[in-house]
Amino acid sequence: GAVVSQHPSWVICKSGTSVKIECRSLDFQATTMFWYRQFPKQSLMLMATSNEGSKATYEQGVEKDKFLINHASLTLSTLTVTSAHPEDSSFYICSAGSGTGTGEQYFGPGTRLTVT
Amino acid sequence: QKEVEQDPGPLSVPEGAIVSLNCTYSNSAFQYFMWYRQYSRKGPELLMYTYSSGNKEDGRFTAQVDKSSKYISLFIRDSQPSDSATYLCAMKSSGGSNYKLTFGKGTLLTVNP
Numbered sequence: 437g438a439v440v441s442q443h444p445s446w447v448i449c450k451s452g453t454s455v456k457i458e459c460r461s462l463d464f465q466a467t468t469m470f471w472y473r474q475f476p477k478q479s480l481m482l483m484a485t486s487n488e489g490s491k492a493t494y495e496q497g498v499e500k501d502k503f504l505i506n507h508a509s510l511t512l513s514t515l516t517v518t519s520a521h522p523e524d525s526s527f528y529i530c531s532a533g534s535g536t537g538t539g540e541q542y543f544g545p546g547t548r549l550t551v552t
Numbered sequence: 553q554k555e556v557e558q559d560p561g562p563l564s565v566p567e568g569a570i571v572s573l574n575c576t577y578s579n580s581a582f583q584y585f586m587w588y589r590q591y592s593r594k595g596p597e598l599l600m601y602t603y604s605s606g607n608k609e610d611g612r613f614t615a616q617v618d619k620s621s622k623y624i625s626l627f628i629r630d631s632q633p634s635d636s637a638t639y640l641c642a643m644k645s646s647g648g649s650n651y652k653l654t655f656g657k658g659t660l661l662t663v664n665p
Contacts, residue, residue, distance in 0.1 A: 440595075442595075467650065468650035470652060470653075478657070479640065479655050479656065479657045480596070480640070482653075485650070485652060487650070527593070529595050529596070531595075531596075531653075533648075533650060539584070539644075539646075539647045539648050539650075539651065540586070540598060540601050541586075541598070541653060543588070543595035543596045543597070543598075544595050545594055545595045546593070546594060548593065
């Protein structure tokens, strides 16, 4: 089956620093990846759509200068949280479209970010 | 009205029970429907993917879609404690892999041994 990995799985950083999260599709190529954040006991909130070789498309209300997305290859997308603040603490999850005709999306295991 | 409505529960059932999880939607453009299972502090796992009205069965899981009523269901037979998780319905308007999903809020299910 399609496997998506994320690294790191858990990170603690100090307020004001930047953190990079990687999302990889391990056994398929993904022209499109999606980044979500999830607060405790809430559903996933789409932050942005990451397209290989082009700029990401951000959802309304998501600061593109704060959440930098790069999709440099068909198997790797990165999310960088710049100048992190405690309110950025959340569970960040990526997903990748399988590229088949029906376009199933597979999710990574998530990255828990804690900003102190 | 939200595009996708899902009762967040929580839902608690005894082991072996049949579980019924449901979502309703308002956007007629939605044509592809998914159910994901999410364990605590893990990423969602794709359980079922359907794109036509009717039933689709996979082991103990059955996904049902009624486009005329804009209503989808997931049935779990012979539920097990390991089925305890949050179940999310999701849908999109096109089969392309670059189309974003719209999620329900998720239903928290607990199966008691």
